Amino acid sequence: MRAAMAAAEVGDDVLDRDPTMRELEIRVAGMLGATDALWTPSGSMGNLIALMHHLGRGESFLAPAGAHVLDNELGTAAWLAGGMPRPLEHDAGPGKVSPAAVRRAAAGGVGPYHALHTTLLCLENTHNAAGGTVTAPDEHAAVVAAARGAKLTVHLDGARLWHAAVALGVPPGALTVGVDTVQVCLSKGLGAPVGSVVAGSAEFVANARRLRKMLGGGVRQGGVLAAAGLVALDRIDRLSEDHDRARTLAAGLRERGWDAAVPQTNIVLVAVADLAGTLQRFEAAGVRAGPMAGQVRLMTHADLTDADIATALSRIGPVDGTAGRTDGRRSPVRPGRR
Structure with a gap:
């Protein structure tokens, strides 16, 4: 990846485009079934650009509770995009909302001129704070159809869409059907040092490029960064190794008495009574x-091996004291990091 970055053909992406950056954008657009795409420095900026494009000031948008756009982007959806967030409970499984929930919430956002109007649904696949849970193509299609029926536009935060696609054995484009815009990350498990891509229609990308400039996201010789993204895309299939190791890690923790959930991707959540104490124990x-x-x-x-998983389990050891005991109930989704 560093060699590709050093050898990248570059131009001025702020003025007349960078050739390597453009190659990356076209490739990602094709993978996602979109007309065009735009590189952004971060997934948060990509999400923000989409929300700024879709939302009018004072309009509200729906998103599953604990979604990254709600809890981990410093309120920019309201502050900069001007939208009022409305979280939806996970009534279809961890990280998932049902078509009926979308229809009910959308109906509540329709009314006289002085009512708060709901115009957008933001989905997340995988849902990070729910433990990397995956939404399958049929589930995705049903929710998007409900949003369409309620006259909502749809943005998909697919920062970890690659993980979902690998876990389900489907191409990434199978998980973006019907959405207006989608953001995918090149560093979430793929190994690029920086960068995301936001995709949609040609009209959207033209406006997104202006919004990126407004937010300070334009870069000059962007090909140096885009080259890392191109190498990262060649590594998508390798994510299955991370998923396998996550399952091995979770199974090993359960054997030692820890309350570890069975992961769908590469995130292992462990319910504990003493969170701070357990984190200190692990760190020690x-x-x-x-x-x-x-x-x-x-x-x-990508930097872990099977031997590393075995070493981690050996170092963590069995539950003792109160650090790993719970009452059997898992905590609700709250803010977290990717």
């Missing part, structure tokens, strides 16, 4: 972990 043992939705989050990624 040389195992890097973090908080997520009131639980301990462990991630498997």
